[in-house]
Amino acid sequence: NAGVMQNPRHLVRRRGQEARLRCSPMKGHSHVYWYRQLPEEGLKFMVYLQKENIIDESGMPKERFSAEFPKEGPSILRIQQVVRGDSAAYFCASSPQRLADFTDTQYFGPGTRLTVL
């Protein structure tokens, strides 16, 4: 059973370009979470999605950032017009679908390290 997959593992963008980060959850998982880790800091929650729905986006910056989890295909975190402050490791996690069950463990992917030049 493959784990959570993220690609690319490393992404370099120049200021003003767009960055697209992809996350494929574990098989059988339909909940996806995105977290950002700045250098020497812990992980900060960004957004929680289920298939075709954004459940909680309280951690997403108001501008330039968006996320989706379509019915088919991976979840995408999109950052438009990147700035140097966006440089960070972006981690995706997934958990299984269990209604009204808050005990699910989140399993993390290897992360995408974004560098903005």
Added chain:
Amino acid sequence: AQSVAQPEDQVNVAEGNPLTVKCTYSVSGNPYLFWYVQYPNRGLQFLLKYITGDNLVKGSYGFEAEFNKSQTSFHLKKPSALVSDSALYFCAVRPYTGTASKLTFGTGTRLQVTL
């Protein structure tokens, strides 16, 4: 709002000695508590979690954690450290109630195990 504190940036232990990595939390209602480990340039690996029941939780690689409700703590422990345990350890919390499923992480504790 929930929060997690990991008061030590780094813990140094000699191989074979017991180790403790501290974590305290703040959350409305009952907590769900987690420990993850991160090796360099890797993602987070799940170690263990506390949901309910026995206050001593056993996890992967010989790690265990003790939930203490009165002290709002969830310290990670291992009876005998290995050099290969050297990594970054994160404590995380989720609230028991509501629909929030996000994890709130501490800032991490770097464990250094030396020969």
